[in-house]
Amino acid sequence: MTIDIKHHGAVTGVTGSCHELVVGNSGILVDCGLFQGEEAGNGATASDLSIDFPIDHIRALVVTHVHIDHVGRIPYLLAAGFEGPIICSEPSAIMLPEILEDALKIGFTRNRSLIERVLGLIRARLVPVPYEQWHSVFDDDGGSLSVRLQRAGHILGSAYVECEAESDGEFERLVFSGDLGAPHAPLLPAPQPPERADRVVIESTYGDRDHESRENRRYRLKSVLEHALADGGTVLIPAFSIGRTQELLYEIESLIAEFGKGSDPSGSDPTTTEIWNTLEIVVDSPLAATFTRIYRDLKPFWDAEATELVSQGRHPLSFEQLTVINSHDDHLNAVDYLAKSHRPCVVLAGSGMCAGGRVVNYLKAMLADQRNDVLFVGYQAKGTPGRDILTYGPRGGWVELDGERYDIRAQVHQVGGYSAHAGQSDLVRFVTGIELPPSEIRIVHGDASAKESLKSQLHSVGLKGIMIPGLA
CATH class of the missing domain: 3.40.50.10890 (Rossmann fold)
Structure with missing residues (x-):
């Protein structure tokens, strides 16, 4: 398969979000977050937060939102040699340096000049993209990829990511949910489902329950x-x-x-x-x-x-x-x-x-x-x-x-x-609201019971191709 998805975090739990979309010989990362709590041993520990997967082919990082479990390992990604752009929404571009400055002071260094160097590098790489606007990441002999950010309603600047990919005559529309917000939350508009998606990677933090009204x-x-x-x-x-x-x-x-x-x-x-x-x-x-x-x-x-x-x-x-x-x-x-x-x-x-x-x-x-x-x-x-x-x-x-x-x-x-996260019914509505149902749904970013419960609910409404990466 010339278009593939790999997962480097938020597979065995709810933190450390990091997913890779491979298109031909190139790829992008969607988020690069810290592991927290018991999950801090799953791919990163307090003493070793290095990037433990190849990144030479990674052309860009797309940030869904600036919570630390989605962006906390960006300094380590830069240290590993990543030189591509950091694509995000316009509000996220304002907030990302602020959240990473705090993270650097707490977990990396108190050296002010070093912090400023890292933040300067991050600011130089930021590519703010308006919502609902396609942005070309690459287009060459190995294939092409464009991304579009849509409001996710989770926090200010949050987005889910639509990806239009082509490689060797194979075309796909893929969607990475990031963290979806609950409808009727104050301050932010509720997320609306994409018009179409061949494959969906969806969070499941509250995949086993609904929230109060x-x-x-x-x-x-x-x-x-x-x-x-x-x-x-x-x-x-x-x-x-x-x-x-x-x-x-x-x-x-x-x-x-x-x-x-x-x-x-x-x-x-x-x-x-x-x-x-x-x-x-x-x-x-x-x-x-x-x-x-x-x-x-x-x-x-x-x-x-x-x-x-x-x-x-x-x-x-x-x-x-x-x-x-x-x-x-x-x-x-x-x-x-x-x-x-x-x-x-x-x-x-x-x-x-x-x-x-x-x-x-x-x-x-x-x-x-x-x-x-x-x-x-x-x-x-x-x-x-x-x-x-x-x-x-x-x-x-x-x-x-x-x-x-x-x-x-x-x-x-x-x-x-x-909770700033969608509940089970909200997640199901998001997927079933896609006019052309996806052929594959990958459930990530949740405890095992939450993922299994969401899988069962999606099955019950007739959806197929549902998988839970990392689960036997």
Whole structure:
């Protein structure tokens, strides 16, 4: 076969996304991400993140979005000798250097000049491509390949990738889903299926379940926050800097507008109204603050609902009760103050799976106090502290943070509807929405049970040619 697909990550789990499309003697990579949690041993470890597959024939890297499990190994790809362009959407081109600067500082080097050299190289390679526009990657005697990016609705700038390939008279349209977003998520338009695809590589993070409706999750968020804040505790939300933080700010601002000072006093509980009027929202993450600013600057990529709020004078990502903490000293002071005070507060801090970042200091200081609450709003990979807190917290267990055990007496909640990933029904709709059904569907980026469940659902609607790479 002169047109083929190979997988270099996100095969045995949900991280390390990296897929190769071979067209004749050339090829491209779709994403080049870090492995995380228990999966950090599958192709890359903390001490060895080298690229362990041939890249001499790779003509370009196409980035679906800038989450670290999709882009974190780009510096190692450059170190391995990759010299091609990095193709991505226009918002992703703005955000990619920011996320990689943070990743380089944490896991590569603190040498500022070296970081700047790497970032300069990345910026020079970036090729921003507008959505819905075909871009030629190569066209020579060995074959041709063009790609087109379509909105994926996962985070700002996210895309799924359509590939038009030709080699030795063989023509194919291939689609790589990247990470698809859930419909009706705030801020971003929902993904629409491609018009056609011969082969599809699709994610399955939530291939075994559906999310709550937006209305349900919004009121569940309201209920959790009001209950948690009534006793003067802190609600700690581990959140990824890109996407989840901005969606939560959007939803919290809407709750304040509805149940706080903007509500009808005659129909409101005065205690509830007071909670929302005095509630302080803290974003304690320089990276999240940076991406929130970028989100604000890129309003043309927002959906109609969010744009309408702005036209009404609302500021869903910049409102009166929002405080942003940048400096490390201010961070440490906030941890100490909130651990001792009884002031209601919601803190959004990275990282989303509690595997590092400022959220760890909050957890160390607050997990043992039953006044506090931990609210998870996203997927927690196996082997991460977040998964352990979610699993053992309700049983009064403990979690290991930086080599020490911490008892979990804080209440632990999960509102799954805030995942930035499509649910099972959304994934099925995406594939069945393709007018000409694909002859092959490859399921990646999910736990084994999620992939098997999605495969079963796709079979049940009459689709064929479904395979799970890496599974016997």
